[in-house]
Structure formats: structure tokens, C-alpha cells
Amino acid sequence: MTMPRSLPWVAAALTLVGVPAGLAVTGGNLQDVMTATIGVWLAMLMLVVRRWPLTVLIVSVLTVVAWRSSDLIGSGWAWPATAAFAALALAGRLRTAVVAGALTLWYGLAWDAFVEQYDSDRVLGQLGGEALWLAAVLAAASAYRSTRRWQDAVAARLEQSLHEQELQALRRRAEERVGIARDLHDVVSHTLAVVGVHLNVALDAFDEEPEEARDALRLAQDVRGRAMSDLKSLVDVLREGNRIETPAAGLEGLAGLTDQVRAAGIEVTVTELGERAEVPAPVATAVYRVVQEALTNTVRHARATRVTVTLDYTPASVTVEVTDDGAGEATGTQGHGIMGMRERVAALGGALTAGPGPAGGFTVRAMLPVAA
Numbered sequence: 001m002t003m004p005r006s007l008p009w010v011a012a013a014l015t016l017v018g019v020p021a022g023l024a025v026t027g028g029n030l031q032d033v034m035t036a037t038i039g040v041w042l043a044m045l046m047l048v049v050r051r052w053p054l055t056v057l058i059v060s061v062l063t064v065v066a067w068r069s070s071d072l073i074g075s076g077w078a079w080p081a082t083a084a085f086a087a088l089a090l091a092g093r094l095r096t097a098v099v100a101g102a103l104t105l106w107y108g109l110a111w112d113a114f115v116e117q118y119d120s121d122r123v124l125g126q127l128g129g130e131a132l133w134l135a136a137v138l139a140a141a142s143a144y145r146s147t148r149r150w151q152d153a154v155a156a157r158l159e160q161s162l163h164e165q166e167l168q169a170l171r172r173r174a175e176e177r178v179g180i181a182r183d184l185h186d187v188v189s190h191t192l193a194v195v196g197v198h199l200n201v202a203l204d205a206f207d208e209e210p211e212e213a214r215d216a217l218r219l220a221q222d223v224r225g226r227a228m229s230d231l232k233s234l235v236d237v238l239r240e241g242n243r244i245e246t247p248a249a250g251l252e253g254l255a256g257l258t259d260q261v262r263a264a265g266i267e268v269t270v271t272e273l274g275e276r277a278e279v280p281a282p283v284a285t286a287v288y289r290v291v292q293e294a295l296t297n298t299v300r301h302a303r304a305t306r307v308t309v310t311l312d313y314t315p316a317s318v319t320v321e322v323t324d325d326g327a328g329e330a331t332g333t334q335g336h337g338i339m340g341m342r343e344r345v346a347a348l349g350g351a352l353t354a355g356p357g358p359a360g361g362f363t364v365r366a367m368l369p370v371a372a
Contacts, residue, residue, distance in 0.1 A: 003049075003050050003053075003087065003090050003091060004303070005050070007049070007050060007087065007090070008046050008047045008048070008049050008050055009047070011046040011049060011083035011086070011087060012043040012044070012046040012047055012083075013043070014083060015039065015042045015043040015046055015080075015082075015083045016039050016040065016043035017039075018082070018083075019035070019038060019039040019042055019043075019080050020035050020036060020039045022075075022076065022079065022080065023035050023073055023074075023075060023076065023080075026074075026075040026076065026126075027074060027075060028073045028074035028075025028076055029073070029074070030071065030072065030073060030074045031072060031073075034067065034072040034073060035073060038063065038064070038067050038072070038073065038080065041063060042060055042063065042064075042080060042081065042083075042084075045059055045060055045063075045084070046083050046084070046087070049083075049084065049087040050087075053084075053087050053088045053090075053091040053093070054088060054093065054096065056084050056087065057081065057084040057085060057087070057088050057097070057100055058100070060080075060081035060084040061078070061081050061084070061100060061104050063081075064076060064077065064078070064080045064081055064104075065077065065104065065107065065108075068108075068111075069111060075126065076130070077104055077105060077107070077108030077127070077130060078101055078104045078105055078108070078130050078134050079130050079133055079134065081104075082133070082134070082137055085097050085100070085101060085134060085137060085138060085141075086137050086138070086140075086141040087141075088100075089137075089138050089141035089142050089145065090141050090144065090145050092145065094138060094141075094142050097138055098138060101131075101134045101138070105127055105130060105131055105134075108127055108130075109123060109127055112126070112127070147265050148303075150265065151265060151266070151299045151300070152299075152300065154260055154261065154299055155296050155299040155300035157260065158257070158260060158261075158292060158295065158296040158299065159296055161292075162289075162292055162293070162296070199216070199217075199220055201213070201216040202214075202216040202217045202220070250281065250284045250285055250288055251276055251279065251284045251287060251288060251311075253288055254270065254288060254291060254309075257288075257291060257292055257295055258270055258295070258309070261295050261298070261299060261307065265305075266298065266299065266304060266305060266306065266307055266324075267305060267306040267307070268295075268306075268307050268308075268309065269306070269307075269308045269309065270309045270310075270311070271308070271309070271310045271311070272311045272313070273310075273311065273312045273313065274311075274312060274313030274314055275313055276311075276313055278313065278315065278370070279313060279318055279370065280370060282348060283318055283348060283368045283370060286344050286345055286348055286350075286366075286368055287311065287318055287320050287366075287368065289340075289341065289344055290320050290322070290341050290344075290345065290352070290364065290366045291309055291320060291322060293338065293340070293341050293364075294322035294341075294354075294364040295307065295309075295322065297338070297362070297364075298322070298324040298326065298362070301326075303326050303327050304324035304325050304326030304327075304361065304362075305325060305326075306324065306325045307322065307323065307324040307325075308321075308322070308323045308324075309321070309322050310322075310323075314370075315370065316369060316370060316371065317350075317367055317368060317369045317370055318367075318368050318370060319365070319366070319367045319368075320365070320366050320368075321363065321364070321365045321366075322363070322364045322365075323357055323361055323362070323363045323364075324361045324362055324363075325360065325361045326361050326362060338352075338354050338364070341354075341364070341366070342354075345366045345367075345368055348368050348369070349368070349369050349371075350366060350367050350368035350369060351366070351367055352364070352365070352366040352367075353365050353366075
């Protein structure tokens with residue numbers, strides 16, 4: 001998992017406000033200029049934390065230690081660098097962050113106890129509070145990272161499942177085309193050959209044996225009728241079979257999709273209006289694919305906690321809407337996923353829109369006419 005792109009700016013803003021506020025609350029604001037300076041400096045360091053998280057933590061901790069040891073601030077050994085500790089944990093180096101925090105607090109304990117010679121209650125109270133704060137921050141960062149990694153894994157499985165289903169569908173279509181070509185060859189070649197033979201017999205016997213000519217023409221007509229029935233069956237396969245999908249790629253597969261997303265820690269609500277049984281197979285398949293791709297984008301890009309899937313069945317159309325409460329990023333719209341959804345919906349005569357919702361989050365909405 002990579003750190004979010006917005007993390008440096010959020011961390012810088014929180015540090016810029018939080019460090020002066022924390023020093024004021026804890027009585028560590030000895031000089032306004034020095035308090036403002038350390039706040040600005042630590043905030044500036046956070047702007048490069050995505051690239052050098054460990055370096056930022058080391059420089060931040062050394063800055064706080066230097067300011068505190070020089071009596072430029074009167075409280076805090078580790079907590080002013082809270083954002084740097086959290087960023088390192090988000091980068092997957094939790095153990096390093098814990099070690100750095102322990103060393104920092106150990107140095108603070110030695111300084112307060114032996115250099116400043118504060119009483120033990122003050123030393124243990126301040127450092128104990130910092131230790132608890134740091135532990136809570138690192139635990140929260142680690143939990144968030146684990147959740148995002150799990151969601152990324154679920155998104156990857158969804159994408160792999162979609163890819164495998166597409167490959168299987170392509171294989172089945174190729175097999176169908178080979179079978180149809182073979183059937184067409186058999187039907188057309190055989191029919192033309194038999195009809196040609198009977199027409200030749202009828203032509204030869206037309207003057208001398210008219211009854212035999214009639215029998216030959218009658219047989220040719222019978223063969224032609226059977227061939228027309230066979231060709232009609234093949235045309236039906238071409239019209240309907242070219243959209244054959246894997247069994248899971250239908251409305252009955254939506255429950256499995258939502259279960260996978262719920263397993264990623266996202267609350268999923270599915271609302272169905274109307275009669276599902278009246279939806280034809282091609283439209284049901286398209287609805288399934290729209291929901292699948294939208295949920296994949298939600299898990300991977302949206303940083304959402306809740307997503308709502310609404311299916312509205314009417315005699316004339318099916319409308320599917322997937323809305324999450326995430327950051328409203330349009331990352332998914334730039335790739336092939338939403339483009340593929342739009343093409344699939346358009347092939348059935350429908351329309352698809354995707355973008356940030358009016359109340360935040362991201363919304364994918366598709367309308368597919370049932371008649372198409």
C-alpha cells in the first residue's frame with residue numbers, strides 16, 4: 001500500500017495548527033516566535049514525507065529534542081512529531097517507528113530526571129501521557145494500513161475475477177464461432193448439393209418422365225425446408241449466443257460481489273425496486289458488470305466506508321446506480337473500467353454516467369432499455 005497523495009498536505013496542516021495549540025495547552029509555549037518556528041518547520045518537513053518518511057521522522061525528532069533541550073519549548077519530546085511517526089507507520093515501518101519513539105522518550109526521561117531534575121510524578125506523568133498518545137497514534141495508523149491493504153487485495157481479486165470471466169466468455173464465443181461455422185458448412189453445403197442433384201434429375205426427366213421430375217422437385221423442396229429450419233436455429237444462436245457469459249455474470253451473482261466488498265470493511269446496501277425476473281439475460285449481464293466495476297473502483301480508489309447499490313426494474317428499462325461516500329476521486333474514469341462499462345451499456349442502447357455525486361462521494365449510474 002502506498003500513502004495517499006493528500007497525506008503530506010493534511011499532515012502539514014495538522015502539524016502547523018496542532019504543535020502551537022498543543023504547546024499552549026501543555027504549558028510548553030515559552031516563546032511565541034520559537035513555538036511558531038518549530039510548527040512551521042515540522043509542517044514543511046511533512047510535505048516530503050511520502051518520499052522520505054524515515055528521514056522526515058529523524059529530522060523531526062531531532063528538531064523537537066533540540067528545541068526542548070535548549071528550553072525554547074517547555075513540553076513535548078515525541079508528540080510534536082506525531083505526524084511523522086504516523087506517516088512512517090503508514091509506510092509499513094511500524095517497528096522502526098516504535099523503536100524511534102521509545103528512544104525519544106527514553107532520552108526525555110533521562111533529561112527530565114537527571115538534567116532538569118524534575119520530581120518523579122511530573123516526569124512519569126508527562127512521559128507516560130506521551131507514551132500512551134504515541135501508542136494510540138501508531139495503533140490507529142497500523143489499523144488503517146491493514147484495512148487499506150485488505151481492501152486493495154479484495155479489489156485485485158474483483159479485477160482478476162472480471163478478467164477471468166472476460167477470457168472465459170471470449171473462449172466460449174470462439175468455440176461457438178467454430179461450431180457455427182461447422183454447422184453452416186454442413187447445412188449449406190449439404191443442402192446445395194442435394195438440391196442440385198434433384199434439380200438435375202428434374203431437368204433431365206422433365207419432358208420424358210414428368211412424374212419423376214415432380215418427385216425430384218418435391219424432394220428438393222423438402223430438403224430446402226429442413227435447411228431453412230436449421231439456418232433459423234443458427235441465426236438464433238448468433239443473435240443470442242454472442243452474449244453468452246459465465247453463469248456468475250448475472251443478477252444472481254450480485255450477492256457474491258457485495259459479500260466480497262463487505263469483507264473489505266465497506267458497508268454495502270443493496271436496494272431492488274420492481275420485478276427482477278422480467279430482465280432479459282443480456283441486460284442482466286450488463287447490470288452485473290456495471291456493479292462489479294463500480295464496486296472495484298470504490299474499493300481501490302474511493303477510500304469509502306459505505307456504498308449503496310440501487311436497482312430499479314421497470315417494464316421498459318433497468319436503472320442501476322452505485323454511490324459511495326468516498327473522496328469523490330475520478331481515478332476510475334480515466335482507465336478502461338468505466339470506458340468498458342459505457343461501451344457495454346451503449347451496445348444495449350443504454351447510457352452511463354460516472355462522476356462525483358452532488359452530496360459528495362462518487363456515483364455510477366446506468367440506464368438500460370429492456371426492449372433492446
